[in-house]
Amino acid sequence: MSETKKNSGILAGRSFKFGDDISTDLIAPGRLFHLRSNLPELTKHVLEDADPEFAGKVKPGDFVVGGRNFGLGSSREHAPLIMKMAGVGAVLAKSFARIFFRNSINVGLPVLICDTDKIDEGDMLEIDLKKGTIDNKTKNLVLQFSPLPEVMIKILNDGGLVNHITKNKGFNL
Amino acid sequence: MDKTISEKIISEHAGRELKAGDITIVNVDLVMSQDGTGPLAVSHVRRMGFNKIKNPGKSIFFIDHASPSPRKELSNSHIVLREFAAQTGAIISDAGKGVCHQILAESYTCPGDIVLGGDSHTCTSGALGAFATGMGSTDIAVGYALASTWMMVPSTIKVNFERKINKGVFAKDLIIYLIGKITSDGATYKAIEFGGEIGNALSMDERFTISNMAVEAGAKTGIFPSDSITKEYLKSQGREDCFREVSADKGAKYEEAIDIDCSLIEPMVSQPHTVDNALPVSNLEKIMIDQVFIGTCTNGRLSDLKIAADILKGKKVAGGIRLIVIPASKDIYLEALKTGILETFVDSGAIVGSPGCGPCVGIHQGILGDGEVCLSTQNRNFKGRMGNPNSFIYLCSPATAAWSAVRGYIADPREVLL
Numbered sequence: 229m230s231e232t233k234k235n236s237g238i239l240a241g242r243s244f245k246f247g248d249d250i251s252t253d254l255i256a257p258g259r260l261f262h263l264r265s266n267l268p269e270l271t272k273h274v275l276e277d278a279d280p281e282f283a284g285k286v287k288p289g290d291f292v293v294g295g296r297n298f299g300l301g302s303s304r305e306h307a308p309l310i311m312k313m314a315g316v317g318a319v320l321a322k323s324f325a326r327i328f329f330r331n332s333i334n335v336g337l338p339v340l341i342c343d344t345d346k347i348d349e350g351d352m353l354e355i356d357l358k359k360g361t362i363d364n365k366t367k368n369l370v371l372q373f374s375p376l377p378e379v380m381i382k383i384l385n386d387g388g389l390v391n392h393i394t395k396n397k398g399f400n401l
Numbered sequence: 402m403d404k405t406i407s408e409k410i411i412s413e414h415a416g417r418e419l420k421a422g423d424i425t426i427v428n429v430d431l432v433m434s435q436d437g438t439g440p441l442a443v444s445h446v447r448r449m450g451f452n453k454i455k456n457p458g459k460s461i462f463f464i465d466h467a468s469p470s471p472r473k474e475l476s477n478s479h480i481v482l483r484e485f486a487a488q489t490g491a492i493i494s495d496a497g498k499g500v501c502h503q504i505l506a507e508s509y510t511c512p513g514d515i516v517l518g519g520d521s522h523t524c525t526s527g528a529l530g531a532f533a534t535g536m537g538s539t540d541i542a543v544g545y546a547l548a549s550t551w552m553m554v555p556s557t558i559k560v561n562f563e564r565k566i567n568k569g570v571f572a573k574d575l576i577i578y579l580i581g582k583i584t585s586d587g588a589t590y591k592a593i594e595f596g597g598e599i600g601n602a603l604s605m606d607e608r609f610t611i612s613n614m615a616v617e618a619g620a621k622t623g624i625f626p627s628d629s630i631t632k633e634y635l636k637s638q639g640r641e642d643c644f645r646e647v648s649a650d651k652g653a654k655y656e657e658a659i660d661i662d663c664s665l666i667e668p669m670v671s672q673p674h675t676v677d678n679a680l681p682v683s684n685l686e687k688i689m690i691d692q693v694f695i696g697t698c699t700n701g702r703l704s705d706l707k708i709a710a711d712i713l714k715g716k717k718v719a720g721g722i723r724l725i726v727i728p729a730s731k732d733i734y735l736e737a738l739k740t741g742i743l744e745t746f747v748d749s750g751a752i753v754g755s756p757g758c759g760p761c762v763g764i765h766q767g768i769l770g771d772g773e774v775c776l777s778t779q780n781r782n783f784k785g786r787m788g789n790p791n792s793f794i795y796l797c798s799p800a801t802a803a804w805s806a807v808r809g810y811i812a813d814p815r816e817v818l819l
Contacts, residue, residue: 249585249675251783258763259788261467262474265440265481277790297586297619301783303438303521305537326590326621327521331537379424379551389539393546394449399426401551 237357239317239338241289245349246278248295252328254278255299255307264306271310288315291355293347295321298339299328308332308339318355320344320362320373333380336388340373347371403652405557406624407592410532410647412554414515421556421654430531431509432544433461434519435501436468437762438537440478442519443485445542455548457490461509463501464494468757471765491545499730499756502526502698505533506609507732511635511643512627517544522698522780524615528608529634530627530647532592535616555621556656558588561597564664569815571708572607573700573778573798575599576614577669579661581679589619591656594649596626599663605634606704613699614780617676668813670776671796674784682801682813690795691773692723693806696754697761700778700799701729706737709803710745712817718750719809725767726751727759751806763788776811778802 254277256270263270275282275292292311298321299307308331311319318338322345332339340355342362347353351366355373362371376384379401386392393399402420404412412419414427434442439462446454454460462482467475479496486493494504501518502525510516512530516523519541526533536550544550562575580587593615595608603611608625615623625631626648635644667681695701695709706728718724726746728734734756737743746753760767761779768788769775775787775794782794797805800814807817 251786253763253781253783253785254790257785257788257790259768259785261437261762261764262472264437265474265478277785297589300585300619301521301781303519303523303535303537305438305441305539323586323589325586325619327535327537330540334537334539377424377553389543390445390448393543398547399549399551401424401426 239289239355239357241287241291241317241353243291243293243347243349243351243353244282244286245347246292246294248297249300250278250294250298251301252299252304252307253301256304256310267306267310267313270306271313274310274314283314286314286316289317290315291353292316292319293321293344294319295344296323298324300325303327305331305335308337309335312337320347333383334389336384338384342371342373403650405592405649405653405655406530406594406626406647407532407555407557407622410513410515411552413513419554421554423554424551425554426549426551427515428549429517429544430514431459431461431505431516432541432548433463433501433505434538434541435463435466436475436478436482437466438519438541440481441538442542442545443481445539446546449542449546451546454489454491454545458492460491460545462486462491462493463504464496465500465757466762467764468496469755496757497731497755500698500701500758502613503701503729507638507730512631512645512647517541517550521616522613524620524622525609525613525698527615527622527624528605528612529631530625532622532624534622555590555592557592557594559594559596559655559658561658561660562595562600562663563597563660564599564662566599566663567666569668569800569818570666571798571800572603572610574666574669575661575663576611577671577679577796578666580614580618580677583618583659585617585675585677586619588615591620593618593620593623595623597660601628604704605630606702609702610699617780668798668801668815670801670811671782673782673793673795676782676796682811685811688774688795688811690722690776690805690810692725692767692769692775693802694725694760694767694775694777694779695799695802696727696729696759697779698729699780701727701733703733703736705778705799706733706742709799710742712800712803712814713749713807714745716749716807718806722806722809723767724751724806725754725760727754728756731756760787776802776805
């Protein structure tokens with residue numbers, strides 16, 4: 229149903245819609261703190277407290293679409309990491325909390341700021357990371373997303389900060 | 402160019418003149434993580450191929466979130482941290498020592514420092530005039546390995562607390578009021594500098610409470626200029642030598658200035674499930690409670706415990722209510738023990754726990770049941786925060802928490818303090 233065209237900068241998938249203020253507690257709850265050392269197991273619970281069925285429904289390439297202030301709260305990188313491990317292709321929101329935004333780039337999960345009121349649950353989206361467009365195929369509507377800062381594009385292109393540092397033996401931003 | 406405190410500290414560490422919006426690599430003074438974020442950071446350091454870390458004497462691992470460990474998986478994560486610290490020479494602050502932000506304040510952070518912490522409430526150290534900010538495990542791993550990071554110099558919101566504070570109103574009420582006003586993303590990507598007539602006169606404990614919650618408005622950090630109050634505090638910790646004056650230049654450019662008339666502020670609560678869902682206690686209907694928690698990096702300091710104990714002295718916790726009290730550090734625990742504060746708590750019917758994060762993160766020591774309501778002095782009330790998405794958390798000051806524990810519902814501390 230959904231696919232990611234590797235290296236083309238094109239992502240395609242289905243939208244899973246969430247509201248405002250999706251905290252890291254809703255994405256990777258503290259009650260599962262002991263599973264942080266077992267990420268595949270923690271991934272089975274991704275976003276569980278916002279939508280208990282999400283982990284069972286999400287397919288590789290699908291998109292998480294939020295409202296305002298997505299990812300507020302704790303610094304736990306496990307939140308974007310298990311979304312990526314669950315196959316989420318990108319997170320789209322009207323705005324992001326700072327640490328979550330930075331963590332997402334660091335783990336190689338694209339985070340895009342756009343008007344998510346124009347996207348509903350189940351909409352089929354095609355995202356062109358290079359052009360900065362989100363084609364809502366279901367609604368026949370093209371949205372723009374705000375470009376990332378240059379340094380973040382470099383980190384994302386290297387596949388995250390660990391790879392960037394490994395490759396360059398330090399920062400090369 | 403006249404600079405804000407953030408512009409000043411980051412410029413110093415980058416070795417060049419920077420202003421808000423500039424992106425730079427900076428050297429950092431302190432890097433820390435805790436038992437929830439440290440193990441992943443250790444794994445990242447190894448994946449990057451580093452066998453050594455740059456500045457082990459300034460790299461700290463705290464075991465505070467699951468302390469002492471309630472599960473074997475967490476005990477094993479603690480072993481990972483202890484072994485890595487032993488191998489690299491990093492500092493380990495083990496179970497029972499206290500909450501990371503409190504220990505940083507007591508023993509490590511100096512004015513003018515850049516502090517990176519694998520914990521969102523790292524901004525607490527901003528109370529000492531440091532640029533202290535929370536990051537995830539990857540950034541922290543790079544911080545351990547290289548003692549540097551990349552960052553954007555934030556623009557700054559100046560918050561001036563003015564006029565006077567009413568009886569029964571505390572630092573926690575000020576910050577909940579502010580977050581209610583500017584909302585949970587009102588300061589995202591920005592720094593907040595605190596000041597004003599009232600702000601400048603706040604004690605260190607009060608400043609820690611306020612800086613701690615800057616991130617609840619989305620801020621990158623929440624800074625107080627360092628002054629004679631900071632100096633006295635550092636002296637009391639045997640660290641007077643690391644004091645230096647850090648303040649903004651007169652002509653510093655702020656994105657916005659917010660003047661808060663503190664005389665208008667009453668005892669406040671944050672209602673479920675966001676911190677900015679703020680309301681004066683006097684506007685609440687009668688909210689019955691099941692558990693009260695006094696402690697954490699927000700309000701687990703000696704003055705917080707004293708305020709609560711003074712209210713509880715000679716009284717009993719209401720029937721059916723669990724009052725949990727957890728001092729933020731071993732030193733605070735010991736002082737509260739010596740001064741009879743802990744005796745007052747136990748005598749009133751409270752459960753006193755060992756220093757650490759306690760039930761705030763939902764791991765142990767007071768997980769809520771379905772439908773239960775907790776009133777807490779912690780900094781966050783997100784759905785599921787205390788271990789159960791079917792429970793409800795209200796946030797307040799230690800005074801409101803203590804008096805409510807006696808009453809059995811969320812009650813206005815002015816009833817007893819006036």
